[in-house]
Amino acid sequence: MSAREAILSGIRRNRPAGDFPLPPIPDFAPLVGPDLVAEFADRLKRMGGRVAEAPEGGDPLGPVRERLASAGVVASAVPEVEGNRDLAQVAAPADLADVDVAVVRAVFGVAETGSVLFTQEELRVNAVAYLAQHLIVLLDPRDILANIQAAYRRPDFARAAYAVLHTGPSATADIEGVLIHGAQGVRSLTVVLLPRG
Template sequence: MSARDEILAAVRANRPQGEHALPDLPAFPFDDGGALTACFLRNLEAMGGNGLESGDIADLLRERFPAATTIASAVPEYRGNRDLTSIAHPRDLADVDVAIVRARFGVAETGSVLLTDDALITNAVAYLAQHLVVLLSRADILPTLQEAYRREEFQKHRYASFHTGPSATADIEGVLIHGAQGVRSLTVVLSKRGKAVPSEIRVND
């Protein structure tokens, strides 16, 4: 038995007996000013992220990441040149310049996006890529975290993680550094779910 199995077995053996219902989740009022999308973009940028109302992915990559050579895409709208389904170990993602994924939904209150295991294909790509581009449909923006936690994603997926801007850390003097422990930038593009592209698009032509 592995250490993990031993720990889980101990937890199961010592859990309180009987059925214990979860507490009710309150619904707090939230004023988005009548503009849910604008509220989401405003809070996203307040947390260091970048928001785009729309745009072609290939153009975005050429303009914002001109030096990028390795693109890992988990979306049908763009075909990168690193196959995420072939990744055997997280270290194989060390050279990824840009990862493109689609969020299950966004949260206007915090400017967050929810990424799940099936959307990422390889969970580590959301942390080991230099830059993260997230596609999000306007119809998938929720007002608050309370509404977000009622979503089925938290019951259906083995992995689900909120991302709020790029990685950031600050020392005792208050110097803020992005990318110290994860992606250096996070860009959210408001985009409807699209169809697969027929061939790879190279960004440095």
């Protein structure tokens, strides 16, 4: 028996009898107004990200086409954007170390925090959201929720083996308050509001 199995076996043997349901999640009043798209964009901007806005009736991906065209390696997990790094062929996360731009679709966004949720289904390789230099996220505006409590009630958390909320690009600050983006992860995070096909 491995150490892990011995520990888990000991926990199971010593677990108190009875059913112990999780406490109910309180329903907090949203800290955002009724325009969830505007609130989401504002919070995302505060965290160093941005919502790429296309002109009315224009190409929704227009604001990111230049970044995609200038990228050497594009890893796309969405049918709307063609990449040149096939995520299905990635054998190890280190294979993504040279990715300039990754394009993924978020399950949903959270207006209160400017966050987007990814699961293993959207990312295909979990590390792509961290190792790429720039992250472009497609988000259906109808999938923007008011707050974290609404997000936790979604079934995506319960059925996903891996789920992560991203809020802006990677950032760190030193003691003097100098903020640096991209220190440990993506240097930029751009959200494109694009309804699901």
